Amino acid sequence: MKALRNRKVVVVGGASGIGRAVVDAASEAGADIVISSRNTERLAAVAGSVPRVRSVALDMTDAWSVEAWAAQIDEIDHLVITASSAVHGPFAELKTDSLQTMFDAKFFGPYRTAQAVLDKFREGGSITFFSGVLSRRPGRNCSGLGAVNGAVESLTRGLALELGPGLRVNCVSPGMIRSEAYQGLEQETRETMYRETGQSLPLKRVGTVEEAAGAALYLMGNSFTTGMVLDVDGGHMIRQYAVA
Numbered sequence: 001m002k003a004l005r006n007r008k009v010v011v012v013g014g015a016s017g018i019g020r021a022v023v024d025a026a027s028e029a030g031a032d033i034v035i036s037s038r039n040t041e042r043l044a045a046v047a048g049s050v051p052r053v054r055s056v057a058l059d060m061t062d063a064w065s066v067e068a069w070a071a072q073i074d075e076i077d078h079l080v081i082t083a084s085s086a087v088h089g090p091f092a093e094l095k096t097d098s099l100q101t102m103f104d105a106k107f108f109g110p111y112r113t114a115q116a117v118l119d120k121f122r123e124g125g126s127i128t129f130f131s132g133v134l135s136r137r138p139g140r141n142c143s144g145l146g147a148v149n150g151a152v153e154s155l156t157r158g159l160a161l162e163l164g165p166g167l168r169v170n171c172v173s174p175g176m177i178r179s180e181a182y183q184g185l186e187q188e189t190r191e192t193m194y195r196e197t198g199q200s201l202p203l204k205r206v207g208t209v210e211e212a213a214g215a216a217l218y219l220m221g222n223s224f225t226t227g228m229v230l231d232v233d234g235g236h237m238i239r240q241y242a243v244a
């Protein structure tokens with residue numbers, strides 16, 4: 001990954017899950033990295049253990065926090081935003097308040113965060129957003145989450161058109177990845193979910209954070225890729241329907 005040597009990479013969500021794996025890989029590739037999210041203890045732990053990483057706290061849902069954060073960022077080559085939150089539930093029951101909170105974290109948060117640092121990108125820079133397979137392969141009780149993923153993908157294509165040629169804009173769409181996102185589930189429930197989801201995929205397993213992070217590294221490094229939604233999903237998009 002020569003393309004990242006001495007580049008300035010900002011990873012929002014870099015203290016856990018896929019974001020943390022992006023940080024490890026970018027650090028190995030020689031980038032200077034800023035990690036941002038809300039939990040300052042977790043940020044400090046990563047900044048203290050990975051070379052060339054500093055942390056700046058950020059709550060993407062708070063406009064004041066975003067402004068204060070942007071003031072502490074100088075130049076950027078690549079902005080990667082993995083941070084998000086998710087809500088599930090049947091359409092008949094899921095209230096719009098919950099959906100609005102999710103859209104604030106997963107759509108408006110990345111929107112205002114990228115907008116706040118737009119004038120700090122160096123020529124040839126990139127933005128990488130994160131969506132998820134539910135945008136195009138829906139799951140039961142996940143219609144709202146699918147919708148916000150679709151919005152992120154649509155934003156990606158629109159911004160790629162608008163911000164080129166100086167800035168590329170892409171999106172990683174993960175399938176199910178073992179990450180801290182599921183740490184709230186009881187272990188047996190979580191392992192059953194991983195196993196059963198994995199069995200439904202051509203690759204017969206769920207993914208790792210390193211595999212998802214690899215897609216973000218590709219999108220940062222490839223200077224002829226923009227407006228792309230890159231699926232890293234073990235073949236989720238081509239899952240076989242049950243046959244009678």
Ligand SMILES: NC(=O)c1ccc[n+]([C@@H]2O[C@H](COP(=O)([O-])OP(=O)(O)OC[C@H]3O[C@@H](n4cnc5c(N)ncnc54)[C@H](OP(=O)(O)O)[C@@H]3O)[C@@H](O)[C@H]2O)c1
Pocket residue numbers: 012013014015016017018019036037038039040042058059060061081082083084085086105109130131132133173174175176177178179180181182
């Ligand atoms: N894991 C999967 O199976 C999967 C599947 C499909 C799509 N995805 C997508 O892939 C991306 C990364 O997922 P992941 O598994 O790495 O998630 P994760 O481990 O739960 O990490 C999410 C990160 O977001 C940060 N965050 C949440 N709200 C924030 C806010 N308002 N402002 C700033 N930071 C905030 C959290 O840190 P703090 O709590 O410290 O703020 C955390 O570091 C997400 O967009 C997710 O929707 C994941």
